[in-house]
Amino acid sequence: MDQQSHPPAQFGYAPPPPPPGPQWNGKTNGFSIAALTMSLLGCFGIFTIVFGIVGLNQSRRNGDKRGKVFAIIALSITGLWILVFAVAIGVAVARDIADGPDRDAAGVIRGERSISLSDLRAGDCAKDLEEQTGTSVDVLPCSSPHSSEVIAVFDLPATGVTDPEAAAEAGCEKAYETYTGQKVPEDAKFFLFTARMAELGTTDDPTVLCFAHQLTGTTTGSLKR
Structure with a gap:
């Protein structure tokens, strides 16, 4: 018998080649x-x-x-x-x-920041109200240049209001006198701007926002007496 016809048993047989890869x-x-x-x-x-x-x-x-x-x-x-x-x-x-809360202990806005319309209070000042979109507004201390000042925030009565827009405007005019101690001057460089939250996409929200908005440019300081 030919001793060289098969590999030695101790080495076994060579493994088959791996299958070809996918084409x-x-x-x-x-x-x-x-x-x-x-x-x-x-x-x-x-x-x-x-x-x-x-x-x-x-x-x-x-x-x-x-x-x-x-x-x-x-x-x-x-x-x-x-x-x-x-x-x-x-x-x-x-x-x-790092900025901390929006307001200081007295409730005054701390530096320039963006807050929700629903968080506005009387005495807040808006940097540029005409540039605002959505449900937030950029506010800052009234000592800095601003275009608008919030003079009042109130709710319309739940019943008995036949014309919400007229009621809101009348409420803002009254609130202005309370806020400033005088009626709107004839030569005022601003006009009263009334915004109802119900018109801003918040359905059934009775909140009214009253702004004193500059006719042109910006101003500094507050109208509050």
């Missing part, structure tokens, strides 16, 4: 492309992450190296977007904490 069909994975596109556009939501993971898994299985790269880039960019967003939130929270 790529030449098309880049659609999920990977979609994920990369959305990430570049700043869309870092759940769909971008899901598309990137699906694209990465499918590309690995079918040998799509380009799709694999696209998916990895998309997930990396998405991670960076999320990190930037988280840092921005952290900075905003830290700044808000």
